Structures are given as C-alpha cells and as structure tokens.
Amino acid sequence: MKQRPWLFLLPALLLVSISAFIPLIAVMNYSQLTLLPGTQPYFSGLENFIAILEDEAFRGALYRQFIFSFLVLITEIPLGLGLAMCMPKEGPGVGVSLVLLGIPLLIPWNVVGIIWRVFTRSDIGVLPAAFDWVGYSYSVSSSTADAWWTVLAMDIWHWTPLVVLICYAGLQAIPQEYYMAAKIDRASPWKTFRYVTLPNLRGVLIIAVLLRLMDSFKIYAEPFVLTGGGPGNSTTFLSTYTSRMAIGGFQMGRGAATSLIYFFIVILLSFVIYIVMLNLGQGAGGDK
Amino acid sequence: MGIRIENIRKSYGTEQVLDGVNLEITDRSFFSVVAPTGAGKTTLLRILAGIEAADSGTVYYDGQDMADVAVQDRSVGMVYQEFINYPSLTVRENLASPLEVSDQNYSREEINRRVEETAEMLKIDHILNNLPEEVSGGEAQRTAISRALIKEPDYLFMDEPLANLDYKLREQLRSDFERLFSEQDTTVIYATPQAGDALAMSTHIGFLHDGNIIQDAPRDEIYFRPRHLPVAQFLGEPPMNVLSGTLIEDRSGDRFFELEDGTRIVAGTTGGSFPTLSTDREYLIGFRPQDMVYLNGDDPAEAHGEKTVISPDLAFVETVGSTSTLHLEYQGKEVYALNTGPVHMEAGSTLSFSLDPQKLYVYDPETGDLIAAGSKIPSFSQ
Numbered sequence: 001m002k003q004r005p006w007l008f009l010l011p012a013l014l015l016v017s018i019s020a021f022i023p024l025i026a027v028m029n030y031s032q033l034t035l036l037p038g039t040q041p042y043f044s045g046l047e048n049f050i051a052i053l054e055d056e057a058f059r060g061a062l063y064r065q066f067i068f069s070f071l072v073l074i075t076e077i078p079l080g081l082g083l084a085m086c087m088p089k090e091g092p093g094v095g096v097s098l099v100l101l102g103i104p105l106l107i108p109w110n111v112v113g114i115i116w117r118v119f120t121r122s123d124i125g126v127l128p129a130a131f132d133w134v135g136y137s138y139s140v141s142s143s144t145a146d147a148w149w150t151v152l153a154m155d156i157w158h159w160t161p162l163v164v165l166i167c168y169a170g171l172q173a174i175p176q177e178y179y180m181a182a183k184i185d186r187a188s189p190w191k192t193f194r195y196v197t198l199p200n201l202r203g204v205l206i207i208a209v210l211l212r213l214m215d216s217f218k219i220y221a222e223p224f225v226l227t228g229g230g231p232g233n234s235t236t237f238l239s240t241y242t243s244r245m246a247i248g249g250f251q252m253g254r255g256a257a258t259s260l261i262y263f264f265i266v267i268l269l270s271f272v273i274y275i276v277m278l279n280l281g282q283g284a285g286g287d288k
Numbered sequence: 289m290g291i292r293i294e295n296i297r298k299s300y301g302t303e304q305v306l307d308g309v310n311l312e313i314t315d316r317s318f319f320s321v322v323a324p325t326g327a328g329k330t331t332l333l334r335i336l337a338g339i340e341a342a343d344s345g346t347v348y349y350d351g352q353d354m355a356d357v358a359v360q361d362r363s364v365g366m367v368y369q370e371f372i373n374y375p376s377l378t379v380r381e382n383l384a385s386p387l388e389v390s391d392q393n394y395s396r397e398e399i400n401r402r403v404e405e406t407a408e409m410l411k412i413d414h415i416l417n418n419l420p421e422e423v424s425g426g427e428a429q430r431t432a433i434s435r436a437l438i439k440e441p442d443y444l445f446m447d448e449p450l451a452n453l454d455y456k457l458r459e460q461l462r463s464d465f466e467r468l469f470s471e472q473d474t475t476v477i478y479a480t481p482q483a484g485d486a487l488a489m490s491t492h493i494g495f496l497h498d499g500n501i502i503q504d505a506p507r508d509e510i511y512f513r514p515r516h517l518p519v520a521q522f523l524g525e526p527p528m529n530v531l532s533g534t535l536i537e538d539r540s541g542d543r544f545f546e547l548e549d550g551t552r553i554v555a556g557t558t559g560g561s562f563p564t565l566s567t568d569r570e571y572l573i574g575f576r577p578q579d580m581v582y583l584n585g586d587d588p589a590e591a592h593g594e595k596t597v598i599s600p601d602l603a604f605v606e607t608v609g610s611t612s613t614l615h616l617e618y619q620g621k622e623v624y625a626l627n628t629g630p631v632h633m634e635a636g637s638t639l640s641f642s643l644d645p646q647k648l649y650v651y652d653p654e655t656g657d658l659i660a661a662g663s664k665i666p667s668f669s670q
Contacts, residue, residue, distance in 0.1 A: 177368040180339055181435075185386045186360045195385075199376035 030256035037250050048257035058258065060233060061241035062265075065217060068152070068237060072216040075156055077209060080163025081201075087168055098168075101161040109158075113225025116154050120226065140227050144234040147227050151235055154222045159215065163208045170204030171197070206277045210270050217266050238262050289350040290314045290475060291336060291443065296345035298331055305331050306342070307499030313492070315442075318469050318476045319504075320486035322522065323496035329479035330447055332496065336477060337364050337445045349443075365436030365474075367446040371428035373420040379431050380416040383407060386439050406434045409468065426457040437474065446478045450485060458485075465489050483523045487511060495519045509668040517656035520574055520649065526613050526624035528574045532653060537567045544596075545573050549619055553596045554645045562650060562660045571659075574649035577613070580625040580641040596643040604635050614639070 034044045052058050087097050104112075119127050120140045127150075131138035140147045178200065182192040198205075220239040223229055229236035229244075236244075242262060246255025291313040298306040305328040313319045321329050334340040336347060338359040347354045354362065373382045383403045387394045394402075407413040410430045415423050420431060429449060436444055450458045466489050469476050480486055486493050487507060494504035495518070503515050514520035514528075521527040533545030533553060543562065544552040553573060555562050565571065583597065600618035607613075607630045614625040616639070625641060633639070646662035661667075 175368075175370050175372070177370055177372045180359075180366065181368075181372045183360055184364065184366055185435075186389050186391070187385075188389075191389065195374045195376060199374065202375075 027256045027259055030253055031260050032257075033253045035252035041253075044253070048253050049261065052254060052258050052261060057233065057236075058241060061236050061238050064234070064236065065238045068219065069213055069216040071152055072155055072159075073209060073212055075152070076160045076163050076212055077205070079156070080160050080208065081167045081205070083160070083164045084167035084171055085197075087164070089172070098165070101164050104158050104161050105165075107158070109221035110225060112154060112158050113221050116150065116222070117225050120150060140231075142231055144231055147223075147231060147235050151219075151223050151226060154226070155216065155219065158222075159212060163212065166204050166208045166211075167201065170201045174200045202277070202280075206274060209273060209277065213270060213273060214266055217262075217269075238265075290317070291477070292348040292351075293336065294346045294348075296332070296335060296342045296347070298328075298335060298340075298342050304499055306335070308345070309496075309499070309501055311494060311501050311504060313475065313477060315475055316473060317491045318478065318489055319492045319494065320478045320480060320490040321494050321496055321501075322480060322483060322486045324522070325481050327496050328499060329481075329496055333445050333447050333477060333479050337366055337443075338362055339366075363439075363442040365439065365441040365444045367429075367433050367436050367444070367449045369448040369451045371420070371425065371432050371452070373428060373431050373435065375420055378417050378419055379407075379412060379423065379427075382420065382431055383416075383434050383438055386435060390439065402438055406438045410434045410437075411464070424457075425453055426461060429453065429461070437472075441474060444474045444476050446476065448480055449478075450480070450482070462488055484525045487523065493523070495522065506668075508666065512666045513658065513661065513668060514649075515658045517572065517574075517651050520651070520658070524576060526577050526626070528576055528649070529580075529623045530572050530574050530651070531619070531621065531623075532570060532572050534570050535562075535565055535567050543567070545571065547619060551598060551619075553598070553643065553648075555648070565650065565660055570653055572651040572653050572656075574651060575643055575647060577624040578626045579647040580623075580643060582625065582627060583640040583642055596645065597640055598643060599638050599640045601638050602633055602635055605631055605633060607631075 031048055032043060032045060033041045034047070035041045088094050107115075119125050120138075122128050122139060122141075128138045138146055140150050174197065178196045179192065182196050187195065218239055219237055220243070223235040223237065224240060227235050229240045238258075239262075242255055242258045245251055245258055249255075291311075293309060293311050296306050296309040297304070309332065321332060323329050331340065335342045338347070338354060338357065349357075349362065373379075374385060377385065380403055383406060384399050387399045387402060403416070404413065407416055410433060412423075412427055412430045412434060415427055415431075420428050423431070429452075433446075433449065450461055453461065462485060469489070478486070478490065490507050492504065493507055493510045494501045495510070495516075496502075497516070497518050503510055503519050505513070510519065511523055514523060517530070521530065531545075531547060531553075533547045535543060535555060536546050536552075537543045543555040545555055546552055555565075580598075598618065600616035600623050603615040603617050603622075605612050605614055610629060612627040612629065612631045614627060614631075614633075616623045616625060625639075644662070644664065646664035648662045649658060649665070650660040651657065652659050
C-alpha cells in the first residue's frame with residue numbers, strides 16, 4: 001500500500017507529461033535533426049543551434065524581444081503598483097474597480113488584436129483619424145515607431161490590470177500597524193513607501209515581474225494580428241520568428257532548436273531577476 | 289499630571305464599543321487596561337494615543353486638550369501585537385530610524401549612543417546588524433519596543449505585545465518589563481486580556497467591561513477588592529470561585545450561607561463577620577482558589593473550628609509549570625483550587641477543602657457589586 005500516494009498523483013502526472021514533458025523531449029529530439037519536407041530526417045548534432053545563433057534575423061528578434069520586455073516591465077509594474085495604491089481600500093468602490101480592471105483580462109489575445117487592428121485601420125480606425133486631427137500621420141503598417149508603441153500600448157492596456165490585482169492583494173495584506181508606526185516616526189510619504197510598502201510587497205512584486213516577463217516573452221498574437229511582424233521585421237519578436245522558422249519555412253529542426261534556446265533564455269532571465277529582486281534593498285541603510 | 293479622558297464614546301456601526309469612558313492615568317505609572325478579547329481595549333488605546341478619533345469626549349495630556357494634536361506631534365510610542373519593524377532595515381537602522389527622521393536633528397554620535405544604550409537595555413545588542421526577519425519573535429518584539437522607547441516618549445502604548453510569543457519568552461519579557469519600566473520615566477499604558485500579565489507588571493489596573501472602565505485602582509487594591517463580579521472573576525488565574533447561597537442565622541446566633549444542597553458555609557457569628565448583611569437573603573459567595581485549603585487525610589469534621597469544609601469531586605488536574613490547578617465539580621458548578629507542585633489524584637474522587645470565612649467575598653446577585661469582604665482580606669482607604 002506504500003504506492004498509494006502515487007495512485008492519486010497519477011492523473012496529474014499523466015496530464016503534465018502529455019502536455020509538457022513528452023512534447024519537450026520530442027522538441028529536444030527534433031532540435032538535433034535536419035527535417036525538411038520530402039526528405040528523410042537525419043541527425044545533424046548542434047548544427048541547428050549554431051545556424052540559429054549565427055542568424056541575423058534571430059539576433060534581431062532577440063534584441064527586439066529584450067527591449068520590448070524591458071519596456072513592458074518598466075511601464076506595467078510601476079503603473080500597476082501606482083494604480084493599486086490609488087484604489088479604494090473599502091466600500092462599494094472596491095467591487096466596481098475590481099470588475100473594471102478584470103474586463104481586459106477576460107478578453108482573449110486574438111480579440112484584443114482584432115480590436116486594435118480596427119482601431120488602427122487607416123480607413124475607419126479611430127487612431128489614425130485622431131492623429132490626423134492633430135496633424136500627425138499615423139500608420140502602423142509604414143512607421144516602425146507607430147507599430148512599436150501601438151503594440152506596447154496593447155500589452156499595457158491588456159496586462160497592467162493583472163499587475164494591479166496582484167499588487168492590490170499584496171497591499172491589502174500589509175498590516176495597518178506598519179503605516180501607523182511610520183506615521184509616529186514622522187516618516188515622509190516617500191520614506192513610508194520606500195521602507196514600508198516596497199519591502200512588504202517584495203514577494204508579490206517578484207511574482208508580478210516574473211509573470212509579466214515570461215508573458216511578454218511569449219507575445220505573439222498582438223503583433224501578428226496588428227502588423228504581421230512588420231513593417232519589415234520591426235515587430236518580429238522571438239515567438240513570431242520561431243513560428244515563421246518552423247511553419248512558414250518548413251524547417252522543423254531549426255524551429256525546435258529555436259524553441260529550446262528561447263526556453264533557456266526565459267528560464268535563465270527569470271532566475272536572475274528572481275535572485276536579484278530577492279536580495280534587492282536588504283539592509284539598505286546607506287541610501288536613507 | 290498624566291492622561292485624563294472624559295466621557296469617551298466610540299461606536300462602529302451599531303456596536304457601541306466605548307460608552308462614556310472616564311479614566312485618569314498618573315505619570316510614571318504602568319497602567320494596564322484589562323478585558324477579554326473584543327471588549328474595546330485596542331480602540332481605547334488608539335483613541336488615547338491619537339491614532340483614532342473618538343465619536344465624542346475629550347483626551348487631556350497634562351491637562352491639555354489633545355483633540356487637535358496629531359499622533360506624530362505627541363510624545364508617544366506604540367508597540368503592537370505584531371512585531372512591527374521596517375523589514376528591509378537592520379535592527380540598528382530600525383532603532384535609529386525614529387531619531388533620524390525627527391525634527392530635533394540628533395547628531396550621528398548622539399544617535400549611535402542612544403541606539404547602543406537602548407539595545408543594551410533591551411538585550412538586543414548582539415543582533416544589531418541582523419535584519420528583522422533573521423531574528424526570533426522575542427527579539428523582533430524587543431526591537432519594536434526599542435524603536436518605541438528610543439525617543440524617550442512620555443507615554444508608551446502597548447497593545448498585547450506578548451500575545452504572539454510563546455510561554456517561555458512571555459515570562460522572560462514580562463520580568464524584563466517590570467525591571468525596565470520601574471527605572472524609566474515613561475508612563476506605560478498596556479492592553480492585555482491576560483490577567484496574569486497585568487497583575488505581574490502593573491502599578492495600576494483598569495477593567496473594561498461593556499464599554500466602560502468599571503474599576504480602576506492600584507494593582508493590589510483591584511486584586512484584593514474587586515468591586516464587581518466580572519472584575520473578580522477575570523483578575524485571577526484561575527478565576528475566583530462563585531457559589532450562590534442564602535444567609536441564615538440559627539438560634540445560637542451562628543451565621544452561615546446555605547447552599548442549594550443544604551451545605552453550610554460558615555459566615556461567622558452575629559457581630560462577627562458580615563454584620564451588615566441581612567439574613568434570609570440570597571448572596572453570591574466568592575473565594576479565591578488559593579484560599580481553598582486541601583485537607584489531606586485529615587478528619588474533616590475535626591479541628592477546623594469556624595472553618596467550613598466543602599467536598600467537591602475532582603474532574604481533572606492541570607499542571608502548568610510547578611503549580612497544579614484542580615478542576616473540581618461542586619453542585620454542578622466548576623470550582624478551582626490551587627496546589628503547589630504536581631499532584632497525583634484520581635479523577636472522580638471526592639476531595640475535602642476548608643474555607644476560612646474571613647477570606648470570603650460577598651456579591652449582590654442582582655447588581656454584581658461587592659457588598660462585603662472577610663476581615664482577612666486587605667482593605668484600602670478609598
């Protein structure tokens with residue numbers, strides 16, 4: 001009967017292996033094969049990896065990906081935290097603001113893409129019309145800058161509420177006594193934020209940053225629907241690159257290798273950020 | 289001069305938490321506000337400190353109305369049940385923080401000197417360079433107390449500061465408090481549901497009941513002369529025993545309380561104890577567990593003269609530290625007796641105890657007020 005606990009774990013294990021372990025192992029296998037349509041697959045070792053790392057298009061996508069994720073994090077985290085701090089702490093306002101914030105999160109990615117696609121259309125879109133009015137010619141299909149900030153705006157609109165919800169829950173969990181103690185100490189609002197709110201929010205902020213980092217690395221639907229990765233390659237991020245390589249270019253082996261590199265980068269980056277945030281500002285007596 | 293409050297009222301929704309509280313706390317005293325959990329101790333403390341506003345009533349510090357003085361402009365410190373320290377600052381920085389943000393511009397040397405002194409006083413000088421999360425609960429609370437004390441406030445408010453500590457640490461901190469605050473100029477206002485804590489440390493105790501301080505007095509006085517039944521039953525561990533009986537005087541002039549089952553508790557002779565009580569009336573008779581003297585094998589009928597013997601059944605024995613509390617059952621009521629040292633007794637056996645009539649308390653069954661007390665109970669001039 002010692003095996004009994006395993007019996008209960010079996011359904012979960014099965015599900016995880018079918019959805020994650022087995023595909024991952026299959027991808028590892030493919031990544032070392034040359035798979036071209038109409039030919040026999042053959043083993044080619046690390047050739048796929050080398051080819052990808054030397055590919056200019058990959059480096060470009062990776063570089064854009066880093067910039068995009070960086071911009072997402074430095075906008076959404078402070079904005080989310082700020083909004084969470086402005087939200088009412090009690091009363092009917094709580095329910096109203098939580099529901100309003102939840103709405104963007106309920107909308108599927110591709111729908112968000114379509115909404116914004118309609119917004120940005122040059123013939124009927126509200127954005128080109130509005131910019132035209134102030135004398136700016138707005139076009140996501142020809143201007144790199146317009147395409148970039150539009151994709152960023154989509155992501156911020158869609159995902160900042162998640163950060164707000166996480167931060168709000170974290171803020172609610174800070175005992176009021178901390179703020180009273182700071183008040184008795186005559187701490188300024190900034191110092192109260194710096195020494196009471198931030199340290200007590202460390203745990204939830206780590207979660208928010210990691211979630212947004214991983215998710216922003218996975219961005220696919222928004223640029224795909226909005227610009228198809230253009231103009232040129234200017235909104236081609238890692239996921240777009242990978243799917244193009246594997247499906248558009250029929251290079252399954254390379255696609256698999258790209259996914260593994262991609263996977264490795266996300267894990268490594270998350271780990272580094274986790275460690276850094278865990279130790280950030282501990283015993284920070286110097287900068288009072 | 290100290291703190292004086294007049295007619296403080298506070299309600300949350302329909303619940304009247306404080307209902308016209310009047311209180312005076314003298315300078316340099318250690319004043320405990322004692323009440324069961326949820327009676328409004330925290331609210332009272334917060335109003336006294338100025339963290340919360342009362343619905344009506346006035347708070348005076350040294351005779352000055354404090355209504356318009358914000359908490360940060362008063363000379364107060366506050367310690368909570370939770371260990372409140374700045375999480376990202378070391379213990380040293382935590383101690384220094386109230387001085388550093390103060391508008392009095394302490395010099396670096398002055399700050400360091402005070403940090404060292406306070407840390408030594410509260411025995412945390414060995415953890416000054418640690419973060420609050422790296423130290424034990426007792427040390428974290430000592431840090432919080434140091435933070436509150438370092439500015440040498442006139443008034444220190446403590447809201448159940450020992451509640452989150454385990455038994456051993458409580459005892460330690462309790463004796464440290466006694467020593468510490470007897471040397472300090474700070475007036476301590478201490479809220480606790482633990483009668484033991486209050487009796488161990490306080491100079492004065494106020495008992496909060498139904499939104500009012502129903503008795504406040506020096507510690508010994510409130511312990512020996514609890515003027516109301518709730519005070520008597522709450523201040524004391526285990527609580528005072530209470531039985532109800534009718535006062536009867538027989539033909540020879542002996543007076544006794546007759547309990548429901550006919551047992552007689554001697555009340556002395558006419559003109560002896562309780563001369564003011566009228567006969568043939570029902571009273572509540574109170575006696576402290578430690579005044580029940582266990583008759584170990586002695587013949588209960590013999591040689592106890594004026595004393596009463598009662599024989600309850602033993603339900604179980606609870607030994608804490610080196611004292612045993614005997615949980616007894618007597619006429620369907622729970623009665624406690626104390627015994628020093630662990631004991632071995634069979635549950636269910638009948639034990640005999642003698643009671644000294646001069647150590648009885650008599651309460652009015654309707655109002656719960658103290659109407660008489662035995663002559664061996666210390667009295668205090670009002």
